[in-house]
Amino acid sequence: MKTLLGGIEAGGTKFVCAVGTGPDDIRALVRIPTTTPEVTIGQALAFFQEQTRQHGPLAGLGIASFGPVELHPDSPAYGFITSTPKPGWRNADLAGPFRRALDIPIGFDTDVNGAALGEKQWGAAQGLDTFIYLTVGTGIGGGALINGRLVHGLLHPEMGHFRPPRDAKADPFPGCCPFHGDCFEGLASGPALEKRWGQRAESLPPEHPAWALEAHYIAQALANYICILSPQRLILGGGVMAQGHLFPQVRAEVLRLLNGYIQAPALLEHLDSYIVPPGLGDRAGVLGALALALDAARPGRGG
Amino acid sequence: MKTLLGGIEAGGTKFVCAVGTGPDDIRALVRIPTTTPEVTIGQALAFFQEQTRQHGPLAGLGIASFGPVELHPDSPAYGFITSTPKPGWRNADLAGPFRRALDIPIGFDTDVNGAALGEKQWGAAQGLDTFIYLTVGTGIGGGALINGRLVHGLLHPEMGHFRPPRDAKADPFPGCCPFHGDCFEGLASGPALEKRWGQRAESLPPEHPAWALEAHYIAQALANYICILSPQRLILGGGVMAQGHLFPQVRAEVLRLLNGYIQAPALLEHLDSYIVPPGLGDRAGVLGALALALDAARPGRGG
Numbered sequence: 001m002k003t004l005l006g007g008i009e010a011g012g013t014k015f016v017c018a019v020g021t022g023p024d025d026i027r028a029l030v031r032i033p034t035t036t037p038e039v040t041i042g043q044a045l046a047f048f049q050e051q052t053r054q055h056g057p058l059a060g061l062g063i064a065s066f067g068p069v070e071l072h073p074d075s076p077a078y079g080f081i082t083s084t085p086k087p088g089w090r091n092a093d094l095a096g097p098f099r100r101a102l103d104i105p106i107g108f109d110t111d112v113n114g115a116a117l118g119e120k121q122w123g124a125a126q127g128l129d130t131f132i133y134l135t136v137g138t139g140i141g142g143g144a145l146i147n148g149r150l151v152h153g154l155l156h157p158e159m160g161h162f163r164p165p166r167d168a169k170a171d172p173f174p175g176c177c178p179f180h181g182d183c184f185e186g187l188a189s190g191p192a193l194e195k196r197w198g199q200r201a202e203s204l205p206p207e208h209p210a211w212a213l214e215a216h217y218i219a220q221a222l223a224n225y226i227c228i229l230s231p232q233r234l235i236l237g238g239g240v241m242a243q244g245h246l247f248p249q250v251r252a253e254v255l256r257l258l259n260g261y262i263q264a265p266a267l268l269e270h271l272d273s274y275i276v277p278p279g280l281g282d283r284a285g286v287l288g289a290l291a292l293a294l295d296a297a298r299p300g301r302g303g
Numbered sequence: 304m305k306t307l308l309g310g311i312e313a314g315g316t317k318f319v320c321a322v323g324t325g326p327d328d329i330r331a332l333v334r335i336p337t338t339t340p341e342v343t344i345g346q347a348l349a350f351f352q353e354q355t356r357q358h359g360p361l362a363g364l365g366i367a368s369f370g371p372v373e374l375h376p377d378s379p380a381y382g383f384i385t386s387t388p389k390p391g392w393r394n395a396d397l398a399g400p401f402r403r404a405l406d407i408p409i410g411f412d413t414d415v416n417g418a419a420l421g422e423k424q425w426g427a428a429q430g431l432d433t434f435i436y437l438t439v440g441t442g443i444g445g446g447a448l449i450n451g452r453l454v455h456g457l458l459h460p461e462m463g464h465f466r467p468p469r470d471a472k473a474d475p476f477p478g479c480c481p482f483h484g485d486c487f488e489g490l491a492s493g494p495a496l497e498k499r500w501g502q503r504a505e506s507l508p509p510e511h512p513a514w515a516l517e518a519h520y521i522a523q524a525l526a527n528y529i530c531i532l533s534p535q536r537l538i539l540g541g542g543v544m545a546q547g548h549l550f551p552q553v554r555a556e557v558l559r560l561l562n563g564y565i566q567a568p569a570l571l572e573h574l575d576s577y578i579v580p581p582g583l584g585d586r587a588g589v590l591g592a593l594a595l596a597l598d599a600a601r602p603g604r605g606g
Contacts, residue, residue, distance in 0.1 A: 158565065224466070227461045230459055
């Protein structure tokens, strides 16, 4: 019998809660609107308590959260969402209520680190130990496994907030990040596309010049990540990447930007399998939360 | 009795070879000009063979090399320098002659990964598990430990070759990287400074505008690395960083660029101990090679 796990993809719009053993075996799934911590966390907790009554105790619970979050286990704020601009959620204790009520191992990480772990377990990163999962949607963020372990370091990566070069003649839009203006997220997120072009990204036709510019910024980001982290694969998810025609444009632009400097067959000969969509599709988030649960439930790991 | 180790800092200008147990105990050190692989490797090998006659077999040899290098142990080119433009050294087998002649464990990595490991063992990164060592000199390169292990991934990081934003009005110099023009190395290495200003970097006085611009590019790089890798510390070495007045300028500019987004006390309150020179000073390279030897000689590691 496989281990039954719980997972929460905690997003700024909704919490997706699931119980199951993996992608082919989701026993229950609910979507809960993100309102206040009390109400949303209370509803999520009630779901897992009901599931526990039905199935017995879960082996672990994974929480893959929007951020920034506190990930240092020895911090008093471990498991909290910290400096988010989302009303009501600044310094909200997200993991604590589940830990106190459920008494099972809890895995807690960023949404994108969770998605990276899910892709390693069941998706497009099986067998790899060093890769990046990037989401390009309402926000832009990246998770990374390096040598088989998630990257936390000082805090956790904020891969959407580096500044790419911008040619102000070709793209006069000054960016919309409240902290950095024209950082990657400020230039290439869904809201940035909408503000620059005056219409929602999904309504822009594939031949619109928006997409060549978008592919250019995404390729700049990927070339940057390749130079700094030397990943074995780049997995691109999120709402903007649902525009599948972006992938060939991004790949061609990455090659152009690197200009033959990195002599690796993965880049020079197998780029179609180097820059890829998530193997878990639009379930990468919630399955990432299940993967965090699986990791927390491993023998020898604390809750 | 401490373990006697050998180390080679293999640079494009000279090979620095040492035998010792650590920074306070270097028993012998020679500098050999980098001419052809046959001559230079032959002289280095003769040095270690003579040392072995004096002291008995070394516990291990570490080679910290200029690159690019092949680091995958299962590649037939493992231990080779690969696509370097340096005449005579393209596809040169660097580790092989030592492995065949000395019959001791050999550690082989990039010069900057070696320096990072040395700083972890004896220098400014003791007690940390996630940090970057960056050299800004004739070239620009970075090594990283993440979760306590060196980063290799697809190949190895090439941290000098990402493209920072460049304001062509403020800095019309188009950069001098043969692959990328105005990448970080193309804009901020020692040769870039010399080409832009028409004189050698060390002859530019501290109040020259060259240094504010240089600090700006270095700070852009550090802000970029912080967003992507979330390091616990940044260690800056190399000939350009010997201009100590750069450090306060770089720190102030990093704070300005991040603009309060990353809420970490290390950045907001303790920046002087977050962005630092190497604890091992200008011996970071050769001691890094000794640290690679120590790592290779650990029980349970192959040669």
